[in-house]
Amino acid sequence: MSTWLPSLITATAEEGFDLAIKLSRVAVKKTQPDDAVRARLRPAYAEDFDALISISHVVATNFQTVAAANGYWRTEASA
Amino acid sequence: MSTWLPSLITATAEEGFDLAIKLSRVAVKKTQPDDAVRARLRPAYAEDFDALISISHVVATNFQTVAAANGYWRTEASA
Amino acid sequence: MSTWLPSLITATAEEGFDLAIKLSRVAVKKTQPDDAVRARLRPAYAEDFDALISISHVVATNFQTVAAANGYWRTEASA
Amino acid sequence: MSTWLPSLITATAEEGFDLAIKLSRVAVKKTQPDDAVRARLRPAYAEDFDALISISHVVATNFQTVAAANGYWRTEASA
Amino acid sequence: MSTWLPSLITATAEEGFDLAIKLSRVAVKKTQPDDAVRARLRPAYAEDFDALISISHVVATNFQTVAAANGYWRTEASA
Amino acid sequence: MSTWLPSLITATAEEGFDLAIKLSRVAVKKTQPDDAVRARLRPAYAEDFDALISISHVVATNFQTVAAANGYWRTEASA
Numbered sequence: 001m002s003t004w005l006p007s008l009i010t011a012t013a014e015e016g017f018d019l020a021i022k023l024s025r026v027a028v029k030k031t032q033p034d035d036a037v038r039a040r041l042r043p044a045y046a047e048d049f050d051a052l053i054s055i056s057h058v059v060a061t062n063f064q065t066v067a068a069a070n071g072y073w074r075t076e077a078s079a
Numbered sequence: 080m081s082t083w084l085p086s087l088i089t090a091t092a093e094e095g096f097d098l099a100i101k102l103s104r105v106a107v108k109k110t111q112p113d114d115a116v117r118a119r120l121r122p123a124y125a126e127d128f129d130a131l132i133s134i135s136h137v138v139a140t141n142f143q144t145v146a147a148a149n150g151y152w153r154t155e156a157s158a
Numbered sequence: 159m160s161t162w163l164p165s166l167i168t169a170t171a172e173e174g175f176d177l178a179i180k181l182s183r184v185a186v187k188k189t190q191p192d193d194a195v196r197a198r199l200r201p202a203y204a205e206d207f208d209a210l211i212s213i214s215h216v217v218a219t220n221f222q223t224v225a226a227a228n229g230y231w232r233t234e235a236s237a
Numbered sequence: 238m239s240t241w242l243p244s245l246i247t248a249t250a251e252e253g254f255d256l257a258i259k260l261s262r263v264a265v266k267k268t269q270p271d272d273a274v275r276a277r278l279r280p281a282y283a284e285d286f287d288a289l290i291s292i293s294h295v296v297a298t299n300f301q302t303v304a305a306a307n308g309y310w311r312t313e314a315s316a
Numbered sequence: 317m318s319t320w321l322p323s324l325i326t327a328t329a330e331e332g333f334d335l336a337i338k339l340s341r342v343a344v345k346k347t348q349p350d351d352a353v354r355a356r357l358r359p360a361y362a363e364d365f366d367a368l369i370s371i372s373h374v375v376a377t378n379f380q381t382v383a384a385a386n387g388y389w390r391t392e393a394s395a
Numbered sequence: 396m397s398t399w400l401p402s403l404i405t406a407t408a409e410e411g412f413d414l415a416i417k418l419s420r421v422a423v424k425k426t427q428p429d430d431a432v433r434a435r436l437r438p439a440y441a442e443d444f445d446a447l448i449s450i451s452h453v454v455a456t457n458f459q460t461v462a463a464a465n466g467y468w469r470t471e472a473s474a
């Protein structure tokens with residue numbers, strides 16, 4: 001069975017951050033599943049700094065979850 | 080006894096994310112229980128990007144809870 | 159001595175979610191103790207989707223606390 | 238030495254919630270120390286539901302801290 | 317080497333709260349390093365209750381971090 | 396392989412705070428990758444106190460993650 005979220009575990013912190021961005025976007029998509037509508041809204045918010053900061057906040061919240069799931073990737077630290 | 084929230088435990092991370100969305104919606108529903116009113120409000124917010132981002136933030140907050148409850152589904156990782 | 163918050167421990171996750179809603183409302187009530195004023199404000203926000211999402215966010219934040227207090231009701235899982 | 242915050246430990250969950258409200262107010266006071274200004278602003282926000290919800294969110298955030306500090310008052314549960 | 321943040325550890329909860337306020341301000345300063353601009357903006361937000369609540373929310377978020385770092389100052393409790 | 400986020404581990408709390416700022420900015424950049432657009436938006440938000448407070452909130456959220464990853468830099472405390 002295919003899934004968009006097979007696991008919260010990622011090889012690196014950077015991949016974990018990308019997963020946090022993905023989680024943030026999927027929640028938007030599940031609320032507004034119409035691709036055409038989202039595409040229409042995108043140009044406006046991408047030039048709206050308040051919206052960009054709000055998105056960054058959502059990503060930060062999801063990154064807390066992903067980072068905790070991965071034990072903060074501590075074993076690859078001190079590289 | 081039937082309940083809308085029998086448990087926070089889910090089989091997979093993806094099901095956990097869906098539960099986080101459900102928790103976010105139930106809180107709205109418990110504040111505004113009138114289905115007709117919520118149906119009337121829906122078209123507007125679904126085209127309001129600020130609202131979509133805010134919803135994504137709520138989902139992220141609930142997903143922290145669900146993910147922690149499930150030990151981040153670590154045993155099914157590295158699949 | 160009577161108290162509105164005898165404990166954060168609840169029998170089920172669903173009761174825990176209801177407690178999170180209660181915590182969110184009590185904070186509003188303690189800031190605006192006048193029942194008449196709150197009753198006057200209610201119709202407007204109950205039809206304001208931004209307000210409903212914000213309330214859902216507060217509930218999510220309180221639910222994190224209640225769920226952690228209850229060890230995420232893990233023992234009753236897989237029911 | 239007198240202090241407004243001798244400890245995060247409280248006897249009960251209800252007192253902990255009151256402490257969370259206090260923490261939320263002190264942060265406002267430390268940013269706007271002028272009592273007269275805060276008194277002037279109060280009537281407006283106390284009738285502004287968005288403001289009341291925002292305050293409830295801050296209280297919820299502080300309550301997470303106070304509840305964790307107190308081990309969620311688990312020993313007095315099942316009372 | 318001088319630093320504005322030598323440690324997250326403080327002697328008391330009250331000093332920890334002050335550190336949380338400092339962390340909140342430094343983030344603003346690092347985004348808008350021009351002292352003259354910040355001084356110009358200050359009178360307006362100090363009379364804007366929404367802004368004061370938002371600041372209190374940031375302080376609450378930082379206080380979670382500082383309090384966790386200090387083990388919630390539990391050893392000095394019951395004083 | 397080069398990466399913008401090799402690790403969440405930093406030598407000091409101050410470097411950890413800088414990393415939290417970086418995480419906050421990268422999320423903005425990944426949503427609006429056009430450098431010219433971000434440069435155009437910058438002057439306005441840098442003079443908008445609401446935006447500065449919102450940014451501080453995002454930084455606080457990311458700092459929670461970075462600080463937890465580093466065990467709150469406790470070993471270098473009491474310096």
